[in-house]
Amino acid sequence: xxxxxxxxxxxxxxxxxxxxxxxxxxxxxxxxxxxxxxxxxxxxxxxxxxxxxxxxxxxxxxxxxxxxxxxxxxxxxxxxxxxxxxxxxxxxxxxxxxxxxxxxxxxxxxxxxxxxxxxxxxxxxxxxxxxxxxxxxxxxxxxxxxxxxxxxxxxxxxxxxxxxxxxxxxxxxxxxxxxxxxxxxxxxxxxxxxxxxxxxxxxxxxxxxxxxxxxxxxxxxxxxxxxxxxxxxxxxxxxxxxxxxxxxxxxxxxxxxxxxxxxxxxxx
Amino acid sequence: xxxxxxxxxxxxxxxxxxxxxxxxxxxxxxxxxxxxxxxxxxxxxxxxxxxxxxxxxxxxxxxxxxxxxxxxxxxxxxxxxxxxxxxxxxxxxxxxxxxxxxxxxxxxxxxxxxxxxxxxxxxxxxxxxxxxxxxxxxxxxxxxxxxxxxxxxxxxxxxxxxxxxxxxxxxxxxxxxxxxxxxxxxxxxxxxxxxxxxxxxxxxxxxxxxxxxxxxxxxxxxxxxxxxxxxxxxxxxxxxxxxxxxxxxxxxxxxxxxxxx
Ligand SMILES: Nc1ncnc2c1ncn2[C@@H]1O[C@H](COP(=O)(O)OP(=O)(O)OP(=O)(O)O)[C@@H](O)[C@H]1O
Ligand SMILES: [Mg+2]
Numbered sequence: 140x141x142x143x144x145x146x147x148x149x150x151x152x153x154x155x156x157x158x159x160x161x162x163x164x165x166x167x168x169x170x171x172x173x174x175x176x177x178x179x180x181x182x183x184x185x186x187x188x189x190x191x192x193x194x195x196x197x198x199x200x201x202x203x204x205x206x207x208x209x210x211x212x213x214x215x216x217x218x219x220x221x222x223x224x225x226x227x228x229x230x231x232x233x234x235x236x237x238x239x240x241x242x243x244x245x246x247x248x249x250x251x252x253x254x255x256x257x258x259x260x261x262x263x264x265x266x267x268x269x270x271x272x273x274x275x276x277x278x279x280x281x282x283x284x285x286x287x288x289x290x291x292x293x294x295x296x297x298x299x300x301x302x303x304x305x306x307x308x309x310x311x312x313x314x315x316x317x318x319x320x321x322x323x324x325x326x327x328x329x330x331x332x333x334x335x336x337x338x339x340x341x342x343x344x345x346x347x348x349x350x351x352x353x354x355x356x357x358x359x360x361x362x363x364x365x366x367x368x369x370x371x372x373x374x375x376x377x378x379x380x381x382x383x384x385x386x387x388x389x390x391x392x393x394x395x396x397x398x399x400x401x402x403x404x405x406x407x
Numbered sequence: 408x409x410x411x412x413x414x415x416x417x418x419x420x421x422x423x424x425x426x427x428x429x430x431x432x433x434x435x436x437x438x439x440x441x442x443x444x445x446x447x448x449x450x451x452x453x454x455x456x457x458x459x460x461x462x463x464x465x466x467x468x469x470x471x472x473x474x475x476x477x478x479x480x481x482x483x484x485x486x487x488x489x490x491x492x493x494x495x496x497x498x499x500x501x502x503x504x505x506x507x508x509x510x511x512x513x514x515x516x517x518x519x520x521x522x523x524x525x526x527x528x529x530x531x532x533x534x535x536x537x538x539x540x541x542x543x544x545x546x547x548x549x550x551x552x553x554x555x556x557x558x559x560x561x562x563x564x565x566x567x568x569x570x571x572x573x574x575x576x577x578x579x580x581x582x583x584x585x586x587x588x589x590x591x592x593x594x595x596x597x598x599x600x601x602x603x604x605x606x607x608x609x610x611x612x613x614x615x616x617x618x619x620x621x622x623x624x625x626x627x628x629x630x631x632x633x634x635x636x637x638x639x640x641x642x643x644x645x646x647x648x649x650x651x652x653x654x655x656x657x658x659x660x661x662x663x664x665x666x667x668x
Pocket of ligand 1: 201
């Protein structure tokens, strides 16, 4: 993929396709908290285009997890709009969610944990067995399909949850700091794998991370959120050609992107 | 398999040794202090009552053990089935919860054993009233534990299936019920002990056979060795049931077994 000239402000080459997969306008979320109100999301707006890799960064507690949960339909919004293009994908079946915690069912073996979405969606489990094995190989867990979760390390558990989020071939994947529990080397490997999965399968990914380098390396666009009550501070388009190699991180341009993001996060 | 037997022997050997040591000390105390047999019979005396044919033949051990064992097993299985079923109903439907919870709390606050004389009036002598007493005593721990287990699911685990729009039935079968298994087994273990208690109390009050009946009968004649023999058999029944539940637990929850190993 070769990056194309930018159109408009902070929307990137995907604006050329015009139709948004997901459009969020002035989204607000208030939690009741001991008689008072906790504004988790102040006013959040952004668009996601089909096939785009968008990363959201922001300080801890600014509502990133809350935002993903509202998109996934796990939490009701307080105000604002979420528009989903249902012609492009079915939001009830074609979403994959990688949670901040691994959340494996400790009574199921690894393979059956990966197949959980298939069971919930009442798809043919037999058909997906070999795909589940492939997914496990992809995340580097070949040979562990019959292990129980409590026999795995934290990083391995998180990789199982990644395989589980991909098994039903979702169009939109929501990833909440999926690699936070991994060691640096595995994390880099997973970044490369994720880029490969994403570009081969034409999925759309909304990704959350604390790691600026990870954000720049993976994304087409990085969206920055402020502290609570959170709003969008801005966005940075990342114009590196794909597929990106890890070496891209040593280029001056990469550093410039990172500095820009640090400035937006007010860490300078 | 051979390995399993080996570890079993390795685990059981010290326990068996301790038990033997206990019997030896008991025997010594009785002999040395010349304790009268109607106060404390020696273990050899007790074992003679159970196994030495000329003495044991006077007692119909199999009949009594069989009667008590049946009562314990039947009441235990009944508490397990009814307890888990009602717990599922309570957690499934808020209406059921509001309907059943007050009744359960009310009955649970009752000293259930006090119902035994009433059951005698209603159902006469024998099997049925004894099972009912055992059931009443042992039922509530199963319901309460199972319901607690079904409710005690991490909110995040529900998110995991809810974003795929899981049905209520799916959430029960795939998340709530497996998650509650450790709680259910904890309830069943309490129930097993209580079923033995309930059956014996039933037999005290209204029975013509069973170890509880025999205990009271022997008491009338101050036949202490027979009473001790009954206690010995009762503890064997209790232990056997406990062991069986433990095996079932390992079978049903293999993921816990691995962690132990
Ligand atoms: N269910 C809830 N009830 C009340 N308050 C909540 C709830 N969930 C989240 N919050 C609050 O909303 C705010 C945002 O939480 P959220 O988990 O979305 O933050 P986050 O950006 O994901 O943080 P982190 O980067 O540490 O994961 C926090 O202040 C949190 O305390
Ligand atoms: Mg979070």
